Amino acid sequence: MTDPGPPATSGQSRAPNIRDVAREAGVSYQTVSRVINGSPSIRPATRQKVLDAIDELGYRPNQAARALVTSRSRVIGVLLSDARSYGPSFTLQSIEVAARAKDYFVSTATIALPDPPSIRSALDHLMRQNIDGLVVIAPQTRVFDAIQQLSPDLPLVTLEASGRKDGHTIAIDQEQGARLATRHLIELGHTEIEHLAGPQDWIEAQTRMDGFLAEIRENDLGTRPPILGDWTADFGYYAGTQMLGRFDFTAVFASNDQMALGVLHAFRDAGLDVPGDVSVVGFDDVPDARHFWPPLTTVRQRFELLGARCVDMLLGQIEGDEQRYHELIAAELVVRGSTAPPPPHDPDRAFRRFR
Structure with missing residues (x-):
């Protein structure tokens, strides 16, 4: 049974106890105890009176006593x-x-x-x-x-x-989310897409990469070896600078938003316009993703x-x-300002911009 607590003392400032609830509801404290512990034998009207009294008084049941009654710690x-x-x-x-x-x-x-x-x-x-x-x-x-x-x-x-x-x-569903991100880029017209993956001892990184590769194969696009990252914006920045050494792609799907942030930074430092020159998609929809520049298209996890x-x-x-x-x-795709159709094809694109 729930601990009935000490009797009320006139003028004493204390937390309400089970007897106060019983008095307020007009029932016995045993009835209050049965309501608190979920007994099915209480009439609905009586249960509601007790619950109303608990709310009115701000009563908080004794968890240790409840555990003794229910054999549960909650x-x-x-x-x-x-x-x-x-x-x-x-x-x-x-x-x-x-x-x-x-x-x-x-x-x-x-x-x-x-x-x-x-x-x-x-x-x-x-x-x-x-x-x-x-x-x-x-x-x-x-x-x-x-x-x-x-x-x-x-x-x-x-x-x-x-x-x-x-x-x-x-x-x-990590794989479904990655397929949404990749399909979005393909539907915009991108055919050369880089994937910046997470650490391969992480289940999420592997399944997101599987989703990316499955969508690429299903659309008969050329497969590129994913770049294995570590989830950090610092690695995203490093990977972005390395990608620009060849610049033979028009879009990047980063396996999380932090790496996408680093990629955006690297591209901006190089003078690229996102999404005019290259599109970027992330994964997670962190609270700050809408405030990246440009605001990040990403996959929201609920x-x-x-x-x-x-x-x-x-x-x-x-x-x-x-x-x-x-x-x-x-998962859900959230489209913002970091993705757009690819620029017109230019075989000398990397040379013209970086040489």
């Missing part, structure tokens, strides 16, 4: 292997928002290294907190493989875009929806749903 564990990058950090934020809307807290453990000892240590840390379920956000397939080998005995959702369907998995669906999937397991799910959330 804490979701999140195992995270990279909190610095935009995708993982915003995914975590979206999960926290969705969890709080369901009256759950989130406890996070960051993996120091993507190896079994580090993963086991982080998982043990979360398990000691008696978490009700676990979410795994990691860029490398080997992290998910290690989690499966450890076989944590609790509800589990993994956020992976690798295409595996061996459990409860959810992700934004992190708010991802967080909400992830929490729903995990809570479904916690409530006893044993059916396995694999869900991909569609």
